[in-house]
Amino acid sequence: MFQRLSEKLGGIAERLRGAARVSEADLDATLREMRLALLEADVALPVARHLMAEARQRAMGAEVAKSLNPGQVIVKILHDVLADVLGGQRRDLDISRIPSVILLCGLQGAGKTTTAGKLAKLLAGQGRKVALTSVDATRPAAREQLQVLAGQVDVPYVQGEGTTAAAMALSALNRARSEGHHVLILDTAGRQVVDDGLMAEIREVAEKIQASERLLVLDSMTGQTALTIAEQFHAAVDMSGCILTKTDADVRGGAALSVAHITGVPIRFVGTGEKIDAFETFDPQRFAGRILGQGDVVGLVEKVQAHVDQEQAERLAGKVRKGSFDLMDFADQLGQMQKMGGMGSMLKMLPGVKLPQEALAQMDDKPVKRMQAMVYSMTPRERLYPKLINGSRKKRIAAGSGTSIQELNQMLKQFAQMQKMMKRMKGDKGKRMMAQMAGKFGGFGGMGGMSKM
Structure with a gap:
């Protein structure tokens, strides 16, 4: 975005x-x-x-x-x-009541159901006991989809009973209360277009359950149409915020600037990709910094804290101090970077990065996955002792990982250089070496040709 x-x-x-x-x-x-x-x-x-x-x-x-x-x-x-x-200051969710109900509404195709799963994962990661429910009786398999998502993010799905959306919502709320859930995320029905029936149903549900938050899910790809949709929903139901989805595919971002200012409905979250964890809190101050090329260091730190395993990081630090950094550690670090959205995503959040947006958008993380595949195709002994990898072993590893011997040689050469740096990273030299390593391996220099193979 x-x-x-x-x-x-x-x-x-x-x-x-x-x-x-x-x-x-x-x-x-x-x-x-x-x-x-x-x-x-x-x-x-x-x-x-x-x-x-x-x-x-x-x-x-x-x-x-x-x-x-x-x-x-x-x-x-x-x-x-x-x-x-963009809204001034970041606004956190009002979920002080137990249970608090977060009502999600919007048109079909905006991504409400997927967003419900993403929001549940985010809140569960903050230590809250979350449950999901759906009152969408119009779209085939809507409830089943949410049940699958609930399983993926490891939160319970609460089934509401009743013949109307309001009755199902109230039933699900009573079950959530009896089971001791802190937050109930409620997915409502959508329509292809805004109509009176949809608005009446959402208004009845919101009044019946006294929702703590009423969030409108908007597809950012719809541009200024999103503004019209937001105005119509806000007029019918007093929305407390909105969530922009598919922002990774929206290179313009006009919807975000228009919706918050004209409707007064603040943006609370943005969906940044298809993965279940591609979801972040919207902070106007930090996003304004991103727009002006100032980066978002705070956002990058939060991303690292959310995705990096602290025990694994401490174990790796111990290996670095001992000079025993091996290929499996190398592959694990590549995997950690992938979890944080890849190199392009991380570089966007760093201030002073001069790469054009097109270059960042086209930054291909496939070479990283290919490097991981090479390591995973090795035996445990080969990962510990790369010098054992002779010509015949290289053929086997290349065939097993779907790569070429040339790519494997290139990866092994880069790992050898990185391992050499790691062994030298002791005492005060460590900080200087980290700066050198960032320059050398930050863009996986030399691996760019791999993506063309």
């Missing part, structure tokens, strides 16, 4: 940071360029106008010309204006 917008606004911000002086004419030219970038990103015209007017008003009032670093001042103003349009 925001790829196209981030590339253009990030470039503008970069030019401003290096500017020794910024005149009023320079500011107007910058704002015109930004306005064009916003409209190309499918941001609603009233929102683009508001952004530009607000940025200009704050810039003129801040006495930018008298500042020692006027470019940085303007970038800070742009960041604050973007953050305000």
Whole structure:
């Protein structure tokens, strides 16, 4: 999400940071360029106008010309204006009641059911006892799909009884209460289009169960249509927030900027991929930083904390200190990086990365998987002692992993260099070596050709 917008606004911000002086004419030219970038990103015209007017008003009032670093001042103003349009501050869920009910609604195809599973996994990971239920009686196999998702994220599915959606919801809530669940996530029925029947049903369910949160699930790929949908749902049911799905496929991001500002419905979460853990809390301040090319170090740290096994990390640190880093450790580290979304996803969150958005989007993690396959095709002894891998063994490993001997030789060479660095990482040399290793292996330099094979 925001790829196209981030590339253009990030470039503008970069030019401003290096500017020794910024005149009023320079500011107007910058704002015109930004306005064009916003409209190309499918941001609603009233929102683009508001952004530009607000940025200009704050810039003129801040006495930018008298500042020692006027470019940085303007970038800070742009960041604050973007953050305000995106919702201002991060808003956590109100789930203080036991049980708290989170009502999910939206049109068919927006991804409500999958989002219910993702949200359940996120909350369960925070130590809450979560249950899922569905009152969708219109879509074939809707309940079965949610039951499967519940099994995947290891939370119970609560079956509600009754002939109406409201009755099923109330029944499921009573069961969740008796079973001691902290949160009940309720998936409602959708329609191809917004109609009175859908709205009446959702309104009745929300009133019956007194939902703590009423979240609208929106497909970010629908662009400004998402704005119309949000306005209609919010008028019928007082929505407390929305969740944007399929943001990994939306390079424009106009829906996020438009929905929160025009409807006043804050974005609470974003779905960032098909995997069940491709889901994150929406923080306007941090997303504004991403748009302006400032990265999101806090988000990256949270991602590392969520996906890296602490015991495994400590075990690896011990091996590094002893100089016993082997191929299995190498494959495990590649796997950890994959869990965090791959190299491209991580680089996007680092400040100062100059790679074009197209290059980051096309960064292929298949070579990483191929490297893992090579290691997994080795015997335990070969992983410990790579020098044992002679010509015949290489043929067997290449055949078993679906790769070539040339690729295997390349991977072994890179591992040997990495292992050599690891052995030298002792004392104060460690920090310097880590910087060298990041430069050498950060993009899996030399492996780029592997993706073409």
